[in-house]
Amino acid sequence: MSPENSAAFDASGRLLAQEPVGDNAPPLSVSELSAALKRTVEDRFGHVRLRGEISGYKRAASGHVYLCLKDDNAIIDGVMWKGAAGRLAFAPQDGIEVVVTGKLTTYPGRSKYQIVIDRMELAGEGALMQLLDKLKRQLAGEGLFDADRKVPLPFLPRVIGVVTSPTGAVIRDILHRLEDRCPTHVLLWPVLVQGEGAAAQIAAAVRGFDAMATGGVIPRPDLVIVARGGGAIEDLWAFNEEAVVRAVAECSIPIISAVGHETDTTLCDFAADVRAPTPTAAAEIAVPVRAELLATLTELGLRGGRAARRGLEHRRERLTMLARLLPSPEAVLAIQRQRSDDLGERLGRALRHRVALGQRQLADAGGALRPALLRQRLERDRARIDALRLRPELVQRQIVDRRAKLDATWRLALSLDPRRPLERGFALVQAGGRIVTSAGAARDAGAMSLTFHDGSVDVVAGEGVERPPEKALSSAPKPARRDGTGASRQHDLFAPPTE
Structure with missing residues (x-):
């Protein structure tokens, strides 16, 4: 670039940053400027109080709270660290006007300024009532205040559980009133009734009474009283917390809410089964008067x-x-008495008549019993008995006849014995378990068994075996015997031998 062009460019606009002659202010970095602004803001506004409406309320998982405070014309970011957020006496919500105390600071990462909140309070009773009304509509919409959720109180509870401060006058008033009306066993669950952590303790006490087992070492209450003395609305705020209201509504034990004076009303009163104007009135509602009961x-x-x-x-x-309408005994029994007398007289006559009749029957029967007739009948029966008497000769004759028949039967059985012909030289031919009775059957069978009187022999039938001369096997044939008809009669193999 020529010197002429360089001079022209420098006159219209500098390309390189150069320190003007006589200027002793060096340029600052962004971080230096942000740090200077941060120090200035924190030194100037180290402690401020702001009033505004909450917008964009959000609680991070770390426990820190991020929100915006706004009015009609401006808005400022706010942050509340976990420790300060845990000390809040109420649950912040969008749309609630609050007064916060803290310090202003900057957030260099986004070139924003914000307030670090140390304490947050509601901006007057109007904001508190607005928050209360909003929570009341929410819980009522869930049905926690419905009448059908209420349960009746026991007429004479044996054990009463009280949730209140152990050092206040409330517990003494309740005990004194119960002692005057009807002495009852009381279980006290000590809690804080206002301030930080009061709502959590009250809710835990109600749930603790409800979790007690029936028949345990510590008896389970039949009735619970949640009580506190009077005070401003912010003093009674613990009984408006959502955790307390839900614990009271979900308790299975009947609950009496006795918070504040008669003009004070909390959300706990709507969730309880019965609201008492004062703690003393709660004791009166809980038990009847013993003297009146007696x-x-x-x-x-x-x-x-x-x-x-x-x-x-x-x-x-x-x-x-x-x-008076019943008849007299004499009138009732007159007919029966008369009938009894009549039957008594008839009974005597009937007995005498029956005796006379029996005597006549006996006389008639006795006339037929003559001694001659009896002796005649006796002789006839004796003759019949003699005729039926057994004679020995008749019995012996029958024994001889029976013995002869038995011997004949035994000789017949011996003659029919299939082993007797085998002793006379005959043989029993069998093939395959069947008896062979012809030569053709023997040739067809082939192998056979010959049974003699002293054992068996296996043989095989064949056509090539030479037969001995017939005269060698037997003597000359004898002439056959003929019966009276002239026919020949063959000898029976199984016939008994002739004597």
Whole structure:
């Protein structure tokens, strides 16, 4: 670039940064400027109080709270660290006007300024009532205040649980009133009734009573009283917290809410089963008057006695009136008595008649019993007995006849024995478990078994075996015997041998 062009460019606009002649202010970095602004803002506004409406409320997972405070014309970011957020006496919500105390600082990462909040309070009673009304509408919409959720109180509770401060006058008033009306076993669950952590303790106490087991070492209450003395709305705010209201609404034990004076109203009163104007009134609602109970029992006993006596007298009068309508015993029994006398007289005559009749029957029967007839009948029966008497010769004759028949039967059985022909030289031919009775069957069978009287021999039938001369096997044939008809009769193999 020529010197002429360089001079022209420098006159219209500098390309390189150069320190003007006589200027002793060096340029600052962004970080230096941000740090200077941060120091200036924190030194100038180290402690401020701001009033504004909450917008964009958000609690991070770390426990820090981020929000914006705004009015009609401006808005400022705010941050509340975890430690300060845990000390809040109420639950911040969008739209609530608050007064915060803290210090201003900058956030160089985004070139923004913000307030670090150390304390947050509601901006007057109007903001508190606005928050209360909003929470009330939310819980009512969930049905926590419905009448069908309420349960009746026990008439005479044996154990009463009280959730209140152990050092206040409330517990003494409740105990004194219970002692005067009807002495009852009381379990106290000590809690804080205002300030930081009060709502959590009250909710834990109500849930603790509800979690007690029936029949345990510590008896389970039949009734719970949540009580606190009077005070400003911010003093009673713990009983408006959502955790307390939900614990009271979900408790299965009947609860009486006795928070503040008669004109004070909290959300706990709407969730409880019964609201008492004062703690003393809660004790009066919880139990009846013992003296009145005794008087009532005495009166009921007297009334019961009078009613019993009156009923007895009434029934006695009715019995007397009914007895007048009944006939006399003499009138009722007159007919039966007369009938009894008549039957008594008839019984005597009937007995005498029956005796006379029996005598006549006996006389008739006795006439037929003559000694001659009896002796004749006796002789006839004796003759019959003699005829039926057994004679030995008849029995012996029958024995001889039976023995002869038995011998003949035994000889027949011996003649039919299949082993007797085998002793005379005959053989039993078998093939395959069957008896062979012909030569053709023997040739067809082939292998056979010959059974003799002293054992068996296996043989095979064949056509090539030479037969010995017939005269060598037997003697000359004898002439066949013929019967009277002239026919030849073959000898029976199984016939008994002739003598």
